[in-house]
Amino acid sequence: MIQKNFKKTNEKMADNVEPKANVTRLLANLKIRGKILEFNHKPVLLEECIEGLNINPEGIYVDGTLGGAGHSKEIAKRINEKGLLIGIDRDEEAICVAKERLSEFSNVKFVHDNHDNIKEILRDLDIEAADGILLDLGVSSYQLDEKNRGFSYMQEAKLDMRMDKSQRLDAQTVVNTYSEEELARIIFEYGEEKFSRQIAKNICLERKNRRIETTSQLVEIIEKSIHLKGDGHPAKRTFQAIRIEVNDEIKPLYNCIKNAIDCLKPGGRLCVITFHSLEDRAVKNAMIDCEGRCICPPGIPVCRCGRVSLGKMITKKPILPNLEEQNSNTRSRSAKLRIFEKIK
Numbered sequence: 001m002i003q004k005n006f007k008k009t010n011e012k013m014a015d016n017v018e019p020k021a022n023v024t025r026l027l028a029n030l031k032i033r034g035k036i037l038e039f040n041h042k043p044v045l046l047e048e049c050i051e052g053l054n055i056n057p058e059g060i061y062v063d064g065t066l067g068g069a070g071h072s073k074e075i076a077k078r079i080n081e082k083g084l085l086i087g088i089d090r091d092e093e094a095i096c097v098a099k100e101r102l103s104e105f106s107n108v109k110f111v112h113d114n115h116d117n118i119k120e121i122l123r124d125l126d127i128e129a130a131d132g133i134l135l136d137l138g139v140s141s142y143q144l145d146e147k148n149r150g151f152s153y154m155q156e157a158k159l160d161m162r163m164d165k166s167q168r169l170d171a172q173t174v175v176n177t178y179s180e181e182e183l184a185r186i187i188f189e190y191g192e193e194k195f196s197r198q199i200a201k202n203i204c205l206e207r208k209n210r211r212i213e214t215t216s217q218l219v220e221i222i223e224k225s226i227h228l229k230g231d232g233h234p235a236k237r238t239f240q241a242i243r244i245e246v247n248d249e250i251k252p253l254y255n256c257i258k259n260a261i262d263c264l265k266p267g268g269r270l271c272v273i274t275f276h277s278l279e280d281r282a283v284k285n286a287m288i289d290c291e292g293r294c295i296c297p298p299g300i301p302v303c304r305c306g307r308v309s310l311g312k313m314i315t316k317k318p319i320l321p322n323l324e325e326q327n328s329n330t331r332s333r334s335a336k337l338r339i340f341e342k343i344k
């Protein structure tokens, strides 16, 4: 219902078609605000992803979640002038920062779009298939920390939470227009919040008096609704849930993984890092379905299910960050990496 407001692919900002003036203005703005330096996102499971991608120096690689270009920089270092890196992000600020960070590399194309459109993105760039694709899902630390983006329960700001500022749905719309039942479901499913019903009820009571416009108003309602002290800030889970809804992070994921696998060359690899059990389930299910294991009853002489294998998951269990990484980067603690290899 909500997420149809992405640019059509022919309007998106591939390197050759992007409105340069817009990017230059945004970059200047970010520099004035010191944001390029502040884009402090530590790449998660970096070595494991680079090893997992098994980089061919002349290959074509897609980073579908460019962010601060932490992973991309390591990919760019490993490809030569015959290779190509395509960096996709739905956040224009991330694209600007990544352009600056990867300015020393000439063989990088930047695309402002949703990676769910990976097939159209590659088609528009005249690329048939990629040697490797990386998805490091969710938000960046920059998006969480940047006050004006309204993602954080720690900072007073207008409720926003859009990764792509050109989309219409924002956190204010979710909080002020969704029904009590919808809010309770989202907060429970996406936030795994035990007090989801109470929070949804109090949001609906409060908005009868006044529109809920800021992060602090929402935090206050959540704090009133939760009587038990649990782990972490009481607003953490609800904010995560609303962010996932605003950015439609779960529903398209299964198809996105299947499309990404379709876009791989024979022997190509897809590496996906998830931070939420619902994300991991969608990724795992899509990868299992692409393995196309035969589901015919045992003893049948000829396969009748007709399933076709596109390759196999080469991580039987997801790769987790080691203790050192978990201690040095708390954001990495819930990370899981799964890798799929296309059939050769």
Ligand SMILES: C[S@@+](CC[C@H](N)C(=O)[O-])C[C@H]1O[C@@H](n2cnc3c(N)ncnc32)[C@H](O)[C@@H]1O
Binding pocket: 041, 042, 043, 044, 064, 065, 066, 067, 068, 069, 070, 071, 072, 088, 089, 090, 091, 094, 113, 114, 115, 116, 136, 137, 138, 139, 140, 141, 163
């Ligand atoms: C966890 S960060 C990636 C950080 C990056 N790997 C790095 O090391 O700097 C996720 C990034 O992906 C972007 N993103 C999330 N979902 C997306 C989607 N569906 N399409 C395109 N970009 C997306 C976010 O805007 C954010 O910048």
